[in-house]
Amino acid sequence: xxxxxxxxxxxxxxxxxxxxxxxxxxxxxxxxxxxxxxxxxxxxxxxxxxxxxxxxxxxxxxxxxxxxxxxxxxxxxxxxxxxxxxxxxxxxxxxxxxxxxxxxxxxxxxxxxxxxxxxxxxxxxxxxxxxxxxxxxxxxxxxxxxxxxxxxxxxxxxxxxxxxxxxxxxxxxxxxxxxxxxxxxxxxxxxxxxxxxxxxxxxxxxxxxxxxxxxxxxxxxxxxxxxxxxxxxxxxxxxxxxxxxxxxxxxxxxxxxxxxxxxxxxxxxxxxxxxxxxxxxxxxxxxxxxxxxxxxxxxxxxxxxxxxxxxxxxxxxxxxxxxxxxxxxxxxxxxxxxxxxxxxxxxxxxxxxxxxxxxxxxxxxxxxxxxxxxxxxxxxxxxxxxxxxxxxxxxxxxxxxxxxxxxxxxxxxxxxxxxxxxxxxxxxxxxxxxxxxxxxxxxxxxxxxxxxxxxxxxxxxxxxxxxxxxxxxxxxxxxxxxxxxxxxxxxxxxxxxxxxxxxxxxxxxxxxxxxxxxxxxxxxxxxxxxxxxxxxxxxxxxxxxxxxxxxxxxxxxxxxxxxxxxxx
Ligand SMILES: [Zn+2]
Numbered sequence: 363x364x365x366x367x368x369x370x371x372x373x374x375x376x377x378x379x380x381x382x383x384x385x386x387x388x389x390x391x392x393x394x395x396x397x398x399x400x401x402x403x404x405x406x407x408x409x410x411x412x413x414x415x416x417x418x419x420x421x422x423x424x425x426x427x428x429x430x431x432x433x434x435x436x437x438x439x440x441x442x443x444x445x446x447x448x449x450x451x452x453x454x455x456x457x458x459x460x461x462x463x464x465x466x467x468x469x470x471x472x473x474x475x476x477x478x479x480x481x482x483x484x485x486x487x488x489x490x491x492x493x494x495x496x497x498x499x500x501x502x503x504x505x506x507x508x509x510x511x512x513x514x515x516x517x518x519x520x521x522x523x524x525x526x527x528x529x530x531x532x533x534x535x536x537x538x539x540x541x542x543x544x545x546x547x548x549x550x551x552x553x554x555x556x557x558x559x560x561x562x563x564x565x566x567x568x569x570x571x572x573x574x575x576x577x578x579x580x581x582x583x584x585x586x587x588x589x590x591x592x593x594x595x596x597x598x599x600x601x602x603x604x605x606x607x608x609x610x611x612x613x614x615x616x617x618x619x620x621x622x623x624x625x626x627x628x629x630x631x632x633x634x635x636x637x638x639x640x641x642x643x644x645x646x647x648x649x650x651x652x653x654x655x656x657x658x659x660x661x662x663x664x665x666x667x668x669x670x671x672x673x674x675x676x677x678x679x680x681x682x683x684x685x686x687x688x689x690x691x692x693x694x695x696x697x698x699x700x701x702x703x704x705x706x707x708x709x710x711x712x713x714x715x716x717x718x719x720x721x722x723x724x725x726x727x728x729x730x731x732x733x734x735x736x737x738x739x740x741x742x743x744x745x746x747x748x749x750x751x752x753x754x755x756x757x758x759x760x761x762x763x764x765x766x767x768x769x770x771x772x773x774x775x776x777x778x779x780x781x782x783x784x785x786x787x788x789x790x791x792x793x794x795x796x797x798x799x800x801x802x803x804x805x806x807x808x809x810x811x812x813x814x815x816x817x818x819x820x821x822x823x824x825x826x827x828x829x830x831x832x833x834x835x836x837x838x839x840x841x842x843x844x845x846x847x848x849x850x851x852x853x854x855x856x857x858x859x860x861x862x863x864x865x866x867x868x869x870x871x872x873x874x875x876x877x878x879x880x881x882x883x884x885x886x887x888x889x890x891x892x893x894x895x896x897x898x899x900x901x902x903x904x905x906x907x908x909x910x911x912x913x914x915x916x917x918x919x920x921x922x923x924x925x926x927x928x929x930x
Contacts, residue, residue, distance in 0.1 A: 368454075369430070369445065375452035378416045378429040385436050394863065400436060400654055401425050403684035403751070410863055417847045419859035426855050428848035438566070438598065438651055469540070473593045476533060476541045477562070477570040483524060484516025484560040484573075493517040495578045496559045503699070505626060512605065513626055516560035518553065518575060525551030542591040543573065558586065561622045563594070563640065566651075568604040574622050574640075585621070587640065597645040600652070601625055601638040607655060609634040615658035617714065618644070618676065618687075619698055620669065624662075627699040631707045633714075636662075644676035646748060649683045657685050660714050665692030674745070677720040682748035686758070688717035720745055721758060725765050735766050743777050799827045800857060802875040803834065807843065807861040816879070824886040829853040884922040891915045 379395055382388060388395040388411060399409035402423035411418045419426030425435060434444035449456050487493050488510065496517035500510070509515070525544055529535070535551075538544045544551045558575030565571045572588035588594055602625040610616045617636040619625055628636035639648055652659060661676055663669035673689045680687040690713055692701055702710055718726070721742055728738040742762050746755050759777060763770040803825075806812050822835035833854055836846055846858045891911055898908040 372445070372448050372452045372454050373416065373429060375454065376429050376448060377413065378418060378432070379411055379413050381429050381448075381451060382411050382418060382432060399423060399425075401650075403653070403657070403754075412863060415844055415847070415862050417844060417859075417862065419847070419855070419863060421859075421863075424852060424856055426847060426851075426859050428844075431848055436654070438647070469537075470593050472533060472537050473541050473591065474569050474571065476528060476537060476543070477572070477593075479528065479531070480524060480543060480573070481514050481516060481560075481562045481570045483527070484518055484562075485510070485514060486516075487519055487522070488515060488517040488560075492519040492522075499559055499576070499578055503623070503627070504703075505630060509626065509630055512629070514562045514564075514570065516562070518555035518558050518560050520556040524553055540591060542588040542594065554586065554588075557581070561626070563588070563599060563601060563622070564604060565593075565599060566603050571599070576623065596640050597643075598647055599640060600648055601640055602629070603637050603651070605629065606635050606637050610655050614656060615660060616652055616656050617660045617662050617690075618652070619662050620664060620672065624698050627702065628662075631698075631702045631710065633707075633710075639676070643672070644679050646679045646682045649676075649679040649685065653680075653683045653685050659685055659687035660690055660717055661687050662690040662692070662698055662714065665694050665696045674720055674741075678745050678748055681745055681754060681758070682750070684749075684751050684754050686719050686721075686754075689720055689723060690714050690717040691723075721762060725762070728766065735768065738762075738766065739768065739773065739776070746777065798875060798878060799825050799830045800860075801871070802879055803830050804857060804860045804864070805872050805875060806879075807837075808864075812876075819883050820879075824882055829857060833857050881922065884918060888915065888918050888922060891918065 379388065382395075382397075386397040386400050386409065388397040389407075393412070393414060395411040395413065396407040397409050397411075398404055398407050399420045399422055401409075401420060404422050408422035409418065409420045417426060417428055418432055430441070430444050430448050433439070433447050434441055437444060437447065439447070446456055488496055500515065505515070525538055528538055535546065538551055539546055543555065544553055546552075555573060555575045557578050559578065561574040561576065562570040563572040563574055572591070572594040574588075575586045577584055577586070587596075590596055601622045606616065613635045615635060617628060617633055619628060619636055619638045621638055622640070625636050625638045628634075637652070639645070659680055661673045663673040663676075669692075677687050677689065692698065692713070696704075698710070701713070724733070724738050724741050727733040728735060733741075739762065742758065746758060749755055755777065756774070759773050760770050762768075763773045806816060817838065820834065821838070822831040825831040825834060829852075833846065833850075837843070841849075843858055843861060847855065847862060850858060891914055895908050895911050895915065898911070
């Protein structure tokens with residue numbers, strides 16, 4: 363079975379409404395289902411699922427596609443992984459995935475297998491005589507054996523040949539190098555993790571995909587992580603996510619800390635709704651993942667300059683996904699673990715409850731005079747830099763304008779700046795120009811008879827709106843609307859979604875639109891004939907050769923004039 367047939371088989375066995383309902387509560391409205399979009403923040407549902415067409419579309423943020431695209435987005439995985447997930451849901455044998463397409467995912471499976479085997483080995487070393495120092499270290503941090511299991515903690519001794527074990531089990535040299543755990547030097551595999559406590563890093567399903575290692579005693583670096591590999595992308599993973607997910611749902615909030623040791627300490631202290639980014643800057647992608655399970659975010663970074671700066675940077679990623687986070691302020695020089703040891707968990711709980719939004723922290727700094735009004739506004743602008751949702755910008759700026767007694771419009775204008783306004787205006791007028799073409803094509807496609815009547819006469823070039831032209835081009839090639847819905851995104855997807863979801867507009871407007879289209883087609887044909895005549899003339903053709911074209915041109919021109927109106 364080819365990959366396309368395989369995909370079709372999976373899709374035919376799934377109902378998109380069932381699948382989406384597992385993530386998003388849906389309500390039937392007419393022929394479709396609606397719910398609050400899981401991909402952007404909204405209060406009224408614009409996320410629509412069509413059981414007839416087996417596609418989804420959000421009229422708010424413009425995402426859409428078929429069931430596999432949905433799984434891809436909601437699970438934050440690549441196409442091949444979403445397909446596997448869909449196959450599982452549909453009860454289709456995964457081993458039937460045609461090879462060739464499957465090789466990338468086979469490699470990933472082998473790498474995950476290597477990590478699972480190594481994690482088990484490390485865990486048993488921790489319990490063995492080799493692991494005595496590591497056990498002492500964990501005990502010193504208050505991490506009891508109960509937590510070893512939860513976090514799959516382990517110990518990597520030096521002088522144990524793990525590479526040989528893996529090669530014996532049939533993994534290739536290439537697999538070992540790609541795992542990121544080993545380097546190959548002078549014919550030998552050397553493990554990067556030696557004499558370290560091992561903290562396995564898991565993906566959002568709990569599978570081990572990388573390792574972190576804390577050195578025992580003195581040694582550099584103190585913390586060592588796996589490099590990025592085909593299964594480990596730092597900006598994507600949240601440490602502790604699969605363990606925290608339930609608690610986040612139950613407690614209605616998430617606590618974000620800086621590193622994996624912080625996560626473990628927080629779970630031990632009873633805050634099991636805690637996750638961390640991994641050593642790198644917190645990304646918008648990670649913020650988006652968190653926003654899917656809660657809008658209530660507490661950033662708990664170290665109480666030093668670096669920690670405070672990083673907390674503001676992380677806030678920026680949250681504003682970008684429409685979430686206003688709160689920043690918990692630890693005393694100077696303390697990390698979460700220090701704080702619990704000195705003040706206890708209850709006190710930490712209180713500190714978290716009292717956290718302020720980054721905007722309030724800035725306003726506070728302005729009030730006590732350590733920052734000028736202008737600097738406060740500038741820092742607020744920085745926080746909103748990556749935010750695309752104008753509603754989020756407006757709500758934050760209107761709050762700030764009140765507090766700082768600066769007129770809202772002034773604040774807003776200086777945020778968007780002159781340059782952006784110019785770009786926006788140009789964009790708006792271009793949108794206006796193409797607006798009627800979009801309306802027309804949507805109406806045309808909704809009515810099979812109209813589409814049949816026109817499809818022989820139109821071509822992509824006659825449309826000045828590039829997205830309309832693109833969609834028309836694909837349809838004329840014979841691609842179906844439904845297939846387009848799962849292939850496109852952005853403005854192009856919007857056009858297709860409007861055809862598939864919206865009811866027909868009023869017919870009076872349709873008359874006007876069709877009239878405009880007729881004129882456009884006629885003008886375009888005129889242009890075409892004119893170009894042909896000019897071309898023949900430039901090649902020195904005789905009058906007899908192009909005379910028929912000229913009379914065709916004249917006839918067309920009369921036709922166009924009878925259609926009335928100005929130039930299209
Ligand atoms: Zn949306």
